[in-house]
Amino acid sequence: MKKIIIPVLAVLSLSACSNTERGATIGAAGGAVIGGAATGNLRGAAVGAAVGGVSGALIGNVADRPGQCYYRDRYGNRYIDRC
Structure with a gap:
């Protein structure tokens, strides 16, 4: 049961975030995995x-x-403009 609850809580916590916060979280998690493995x-x-x-x-x-x-x-x- 714990194996299901933890991922569900993680997904629910990210659903309230903005795209910037979501990108930072996913980037940090992915970077930690890749950096640790490398x-x-x-x-x-x-x-x-x-x-x-x-x-x-x-x-x-x-x-x-x-x-x-x-x-x-x-x-x-740095500046932002149309692509």
Whole structure:
């Protein structure tokens, strides 16, 4: 029974999140798994979770604005415009 309850609670908790929060959560979880598997230690999992969380949040943030993409100008400044 516990094997069913925990995933159901995880899915329900994500359903109340915005796309940015959902992307950060999924990115952090995926990054932790990949980082831990690639390095075999906790430090690699932590770095993977950090990188995955940031990239997932950026992707989720753009998902809130359909038809919009992130771009960088020649000075490195980030802006959002139509894709």
